Amino acid sequence: xxxxxxxxxxxxxxxxxxxxxxxxxxxxxxxxxxxxxxxxxxxxxxxxxxxxxxxxxxxxxxxxxxxxxxxxxxxxxxxxxxxxxxxxxxxxxxxxxxxxxxxxxxxxxxxxxxxxxxxxxxxxxxxxxxxxxxxxxxxxxxxxxxxxxxxxxxxxxxxxxxxxxxxxxxxxxxxxxxxxxxxxxxxxxxxxxxxxxxxxxxxxxxxxxxxxxxxxxxxxxxxxxxxxxxxxxxxxxxxxxxxxxxxxxxxxxxxxxxxxxxxxxxxxxxxxxxxxxxxxxxxxxxxxxxxxx
Amino acid sequence: xxxxxxxxxxxxxxxxxxxxxxxxxxxxxxxxxxxxxxxxxxxxxxxxxxxxxxxxxxxxxxxxxxxxxxxxxxxxxxxxxxxxxxxxxxxxxxxxxxxxxxxxxxxxxxxxxxxxxxxxxxxxxxxxxxxxxxxxxxxxxxxxxxxxxxxxxxxxxxxxxxxxxxxxxxxxxxxxxxxxxxxxxxxxxxxxxxxxxxxxxxxxxxxxxxxxxxxxxxxxxxxxxxxxxxxxxxxxxxxxxxxxxxxxxxxxxxxxxxxxxxxxxxxxxxxxxxxxxxxxxxxxxxxxxxxxxxxxx
Numbered sequence: 001x002x003x004x005x006x007x008x009x010x011x012x013x014x015x016x017x018x019x020x021x022x023x024x025x026x027x028x029x030x031x032x033x034x035x036x037x038x039x040x041x042x043x044x045x046x047x048x049x050x051x052x053x054x055x056x057x058x059x060x061x062x063x064x065x066x067x068x069x070x071x072x073x074x075x076x077x078x079x080x081x082x083x084x085x086x087x088x089x090x091x092x093x094x095x096x097x098x099x100x101x102x103x104x105x106x107x108x109x110x111x112x113x114x115x116x117x118x119x120x121x122x123x124x125x126x127x128x129x130x131x132x133x134x135x136x137x138x139x140x141x142x143x144x145x146x147x148x149x150x151x152x153x154x155x156x157x158x159x160x161x162x163x164x165x166x167x168x169x170x171x172x173x174x175x176x177x178x179x180x181x182x183x184x185x186x187x188x189x190x191x192x193x194x195x196x197x198x199x200x201x202x203x204x205x206x207x208x209x210x211x212x213x214x215x216x217x218x219x220x221x222x223x224x225x226x227x228x229x230x231x232x233x234x235x236x237x238x239x240x241x242x243x244x245x246x247x248x249x250x251x252x253x254x255x256x257x258x259x260x261x262x263x264x265x266x267x268x269x270x271x272x273x274x275x276x277x278x279x280x281x282x283x284x285x286x287x288x289x290x291x292x293x
Numbered sequence: 294x295x296x297x298x299x300x301x302x303x304x305x306x307x308x309x310x311x312x313x314x315x316x317x318x319x320x321x322x323x324x325x326x327x328x329x330x331x332x333x334x335x336x337x338x339x340x341x342x343x344x345x346x347x348x349x350x351x352x353x354x355x356x357x358x359x360x361x362x363x364x365x366x367x368x369x370x371x372x373x374x375x376x377x378x379x380x381x382x383x384x385x386x387x388x389x390x391x392x393x394x395x396x397x398x399x400x401x402x403x404x405x406x407x408x409x410x411x412x413x414x415x416x417x418x419x420x421x422x423x424x425x426x427x428x429x430x431x432x433x434x435x436x437x438x439x440x441x442x443x444x445x446x447x448x449x450x451x452x453x454x455x456x457x458x459x460x461x462x463x464x465x466x467x468x469x470x471x472x473x474x475x476x477x478x479x480x481x482x483x484x485x486x487x488x489x490x491x492x493x494x495x496x497x498x499x500x501x502x503x504x505x506x507x508x509x510x511x512x513x514x515x516x517x518x519x520x521x522x523x524x525x526x527x528x529x530x531x532x533x534x535x536x537x538x539x540x541x542x543x544x545x546x547x548x549x550x551x552x553x554x555x556x557x558x559x560x561x562x563x564x565x566x567x568x569x570x571x572x573x574x575x576x577x578x579x580x581x582x583x584x585x586x587x588x589x590x
Contacts, residue, residue: 240538
């Protein structure tokens with residue numbers, strides 16, 4: 001809708017005549033520097049100061065950036081075309097890729113199995129005891145604060161180098177994540193089914209078994225699949241500290257400057273991650289459909 | 294008062310019962326099939342990953358022993374006692390470690406900030422409702438994808454060779470990975486904005502930059518800030534391990550302590566990392582809740 005020209009000019013004239021009155025009524029909105037803007041400006045300045053301090057403290061000098069970028073560009077040109085290393089090493093890489101998937105699968109599965117009872121303990125509506133719930137939650141938080149790579153290092157010093165340490169690392173670090181996700185899903189369960197079971201004379205165990213679990217199991221399955229995707233990424237890097245999988249080969253190729261092989265491994269990793277993502281997205285959609293149907 | 298519900302005639306009941314049993318059997322069938330599949334995959338994976346439950350059984354004690362040794366003082370007058378009985382001996386390097394932790398958090402901060410800026414710039418080029426050019430959008434989207442899918446520690450490995458040891462390659466690795474992750478989220482936010490302010494800006498004759506500043510930025514900033522805070526928390530966790538490949542921060546100290554079996558140092562560093570991460574977690578989630586409240590008001 002377009003107003004005729006004379007009406008627009010009329011509107012404009014009337015608002016201009018009212019301007020002093022409006023200015024008087026809302027002086028704060030017309031001031032260039034009001035309290036909100038000042039606070040925002042101060043916050044931005046603090047953030048900027050911290051940023052500059054960081055640049056100075058972490059020795060981020062333009063000169064270093066420039067020479068490094070030149071190097072990086074040089075590496076990039078060397079990476080093209082991505083080529084697999086010859087013969088036996090190529091087979092080793094494929095085997096390592098299988099190992100990576102195996103680590104992610106077993107780690108996720110084991111963590112889900114162990115975290116399920118912990119999730120029940122940590123959820124407000126299914127826990128047995130408030131003190132136990134608090135302890136479980138703090139324990140899960142503690143596990144989660146430690147990165148999978150650190151767990152991998154610790155497990156390597158217990159069971160030695162190899163993919164088994166990787167499985168245990170993914171498993172340990174995922175117990176924390178799953179415990180938290182599971183307990184949140186359980187706490188979000190609808191109360192009506194549980195009330196129905198209590199009203200029909202069921203005890204606490206049947207309330208959880210028939211009122212909570214059927215609702216949350218599909219949600220939990222979706223979360224397990226989702227974390228499997230993310231674990232494929234994690235398990236492809238824990239090899240850097242010697243815990244099996246393709247990361248070991250990648251780190252080796254980078255350190256020996258075999259750039260075409262590095263590019264090949266990275267592309268392979270990207271392809272596998274994308275494929276797993278697509279597969280798991282479809283599976284999750286199927287589970288969600290099944291649960292609502 | 295008793296109330297008897299009339300039962301269906303036997304012939305119709307039988308048909309319904311049969312259909313119900315059939316449905317139950319089919320679902321049980323699917324469940325068994327899925328269980329067999331998962332079990333088979335687990336066995337195959339176990340074979341692939343050299344899982345040795347026997348070893349875990351025989352060395353499982355060693356695992357707990359490892360944690361036991363972490364928590365027993367190794368030297369000093371109270372050697373053999375629990376670590377917390379002598380905190381000054383346990384945290385002997387506290388000053389040095391706190392500096393390293395500060396550097397780690399600083400790395401995450403600078404990396405997140407640079408990554409957010411770069412991610413936002415790329416997102417502006419990748420958003421379907423702002424950019425008409427197909428090829429430009431495709432290019433920006435692919436760049437974001439590569440930045441996001443390659444793990445930050447892989448970038449760090451390469452950057453350490455290009456830029457030399459130290460926090461610089463770590464910051465860059467965090468920045469690039471964050472740019473990918475935040476950029477994707479920014480694209481999603483930008484593609485869901487209200488068109489009217491943008492149209493208003495364009496109608497008033499604004500060029501590209503003022504349109505972004507007054508039509509887009511006010512709408513997307515709260516969401517971006519929330520995602521940025523989350524990413525900062527994730528980056529603190531990652532920054533703690535980038536030192537494993539020589540890219541600065543506390544990781545360098547930790548990997549040395551683990552490799553050289555300085556048990557008490559490992560325990561102290563793990564405790565410090567846990568505390569720092571939890572603290573950052575609490576602060577950022579408080580900030581995010583405030584942000585949400587401010588947005589609702």
